[in-house]
Amino acid sequence: MDVLKYLEECAALVEPEINRWIPREVQPEVLVRAMRHLIEAGGKRLRPCLTMTACEAVGGKKEDAIETAAALELFHNFTLIHDDIMDHDEFRRNVKTVHVIWGEPIAIIAGDALFAKVFEAAAANASRLGMNLERTVELFNTLSRASFELCQGQVLDMLFEKRDDVTEEEYMRMISGKTGALTEAATRVGALLGNASREKIQALSSYGRLIGVAFQMQDDLLGVLGKQEKFGKPIGSDIREGKRTLIIVKALTSAPEREKRILLKAFGKSNATNEEIRKAIEVLKKVGAVEYVAEKARKMVAKAKMKLKVLPDSKAKEALLGIADFVVEREF
């Protein structure tokens, strides 16, 4: 299973549907341009792919879930636009962020407008399939609860920035909200649209949550070790930016004083030298923080794959297994 090729095929399938929900002719033009900006800049379309593949894995067709798959990408991009404002990030997907180009007010509205479309797209899907009321309500509940959980995760993230004593458990709860909630929603809605049994819905939900969290941990690893050519950011960028990821949380609680000092010399210092960054990375490896996070992510992926045992063998199931591995093997 060539996962990258599979993701590309899914992306090609969902792309026209994403476009359909943000038609270029809608007025005012600036609103639509701001809504489309990050979507057009790229992205792997991982969440729509999860939705369509989950639907297929329970016996449905990819096309059965296509409006909601598109909705997941609108949803994801809504969170990115608002996140970038809050984090004062200036670049994403190699382009300037929405608020940098159009200002914060337009960026806030563009995010809200994408969020508005999420529910309209999901409603269209339920209507087309003639879903029953119970499933339709569950579809909407899944989307709206995920967005609330995402908000909770974002607030935790902000609160943690001001604290030095964040625990591993707290960090895990935060990324579960910030990243896991939406990937769980992606697979869950796919299962709902494929008219899956409760057991399969539950299994695919757990799978989605686990790979989402593992995805974030891999992101944390790449933020420290990822190579510029592939990951798009210089090595150790998260150290310079002072991002309090699990690697740092772990290192700060387990490193001896001398190592801790080396780490803190580079951590959060935008003017840290390459040599200081190199030494800090060495510390993160030496005290076992890197391996700890990598191992934890791998275990989550293994657990996610185990959840899929309730599914019959199929190409879609194979794809879900492949995506789970990809999440922790990717270098970008």
Add this chain to the structure above:
Amino acid sequence: MDVLKYLEECAALVEPEINRWIPREVQPEVLVRAMRHLIEAGGKRLRPCLTMTACEAVGGKKEDAIETAAALELFHNFTLIHDDIMDHDEFRRNVKTVHVIWGEPIAIIAGDALFAKVFEAAAANASRLGMNLERTVELFNTLSRASFELCQGQVLDMLFEKRDDVTEEEYMRMISGKTGALTEAATRVGALLGNASREKIQALSSYGRLIGVAFQMQDDLLGVLGKQEKFGKPIGSDIREGKRTLIIVKALTSAPEREKRILLKAFGKSNATNEEIRKAIEVLKKVGAVEYVAEKARKMVAKAKMKLKVLPDSKAKEALLGIADFVVEREF
């Protein structure tokens, strides 16, 4: 019909339901406090009241629409929080705005979180009533299309701030999105939940749109003429702030040069003297701009009331007629 008393009764009915959707024990505490802040600060609960009354006017019970009525208030407060950020407003309902107290990031998230709850509350309502798929989908479409239209209106509002040549038609389109879309949604969902005929759904939708737009025009009038004791802002505050309302649009296109100069001496000048403001208001009256807007709002209210002819006589219908009048008679 004592409209104020009626609104208070509706508000008392919906209040526990609004509270139920933002439980105090949800974590992180700061998120819930930010979500609840403006809701607790007051407001007439006009939109929930419209929803419940519309439901009753088509033969349902107020309680049939209570979750969605609460959702409308969450929705309204979501737009207020994001609006206040964009307009840099520091006070609303006599309290500091959310972003002033907690900062912009928390305010953005608090708005998003309220928006998330809108759809969960509406889903709960559809589920409780056992609505059919078609109506359920229409319920969600109404809410999500209204929010998209609201975004369009907000962007227009921002674009107009930079322009001197906004036409009456453009202004009307803007407030139709910014205010009319949500009041239309309020009455429309009430009619849907009351299982109304297409004719009645359409009539109540038009009624909602018309009184929303009239409400905004009355707000514009109060922004110029409203007395501090009642309206809560000093006389002529919109002139000092340079708000480009229909009154100004009209005055700038119809006033002779001399009057225009008097007006522009105070318009958008935060340090304008009370005497300059008084003279500017005199101009707005003299050139007929005040009466033009008041008359236009009254005509819209008359048209809104006409739409209700398709409804049988009832206490609820009487209330809707009373609310329509209240919209243009209120002094606060």
